[in-house]
Amino acid sequence: MPRLSAWFVRAALVYLALGFTFGALMLANKGVPLHPALWRLLPAHIEFLLVGWTMQLALGVAFWILPRFWAEPPRGNEAGAWLAFGLLNLGVWLVGWGAVLAAPAGVIFLRRLAEIGAAVAFAAHAWPRIIPRN
Numbered sequence: 001m002p003r004l005s006a007w008f009v010r011a012a013l014v015y016l017a018l019g020f021t022f023g024a025l026m027l028a029n030k031g032v033p034l035h036p037a038l039w040r041l042l043p044a045h046i047e048f049l050l051v052g053w054t055m056q057l058a059l060g061v062a063f064w065i066l067p068r069f070w071a072e073p074p075r076g077n078e079a080g081a082w083l084a085f086g087l088l089n090l091g092v093w094l095v096g097w098g099a100v101l102a103a104p105a106g107v108i109f110l111r112r113l114a115e116i117g118a119a120v121a122f123a124a125h126a127w128p129r130i131i132p133r134n
């Protein structure tokens with residue numbers, strides 16, 4: 001597995017653990033009211049599981065298995081994929097803690113910008129690798 005895929009998958013597993021923990025806390029809070037502030041974990045729960053876990057796992061595995069080039073470096077220019085890793089995690093982190101700490105609207109805009117940037121950067125990296133082989 002390439003180094004970047006290992007980073008993607010490890011980070012995804014961390015978000016899986018955090019997202020499930022937040023979900024479990026909110027679920028427990030429904031049965032046994034612990035603290036009303038626990039509901040502020042909901043946006044972090046959603047973001048960590050949908051983007052931090054699911055999307056990040058998909059990107060990590062995609063970087064690993066998409067067709068490689070015959071020439072060096074086999075995965076082409078990796079800069080876009082590394083940038084995507086950084087921006088995606090910045091976005092997820094801003095959403096998660098921004099919601100918990102009730103951050104201002106500017107943070108919400110920044111996080112979406114980071115996530116859109118991650119998608120564009122990964123697509124720019126992956127596009128030349130989407131080729132049929134006969």
Ligand code: HEM
Nearest residue numbers: 019020022023024025026027028030042045046049050053
């Ligand atoms: C990959 C797994 C999961 C994903 C993608 C996910 C996603 C979501 C989403 C999108 C919502 C918002 C639903 C809405 O507002 O209608 C939600 C709510 C919630 N989730 Fe999860 N979830 C996952 C796993 C879990 C787990 C494992 C638990 C508990 C152990 C959990 C507990 C909750 C609770 C308590 C709510 C709030 C429900 C309510 O509004 O009453 N989730 N989840």
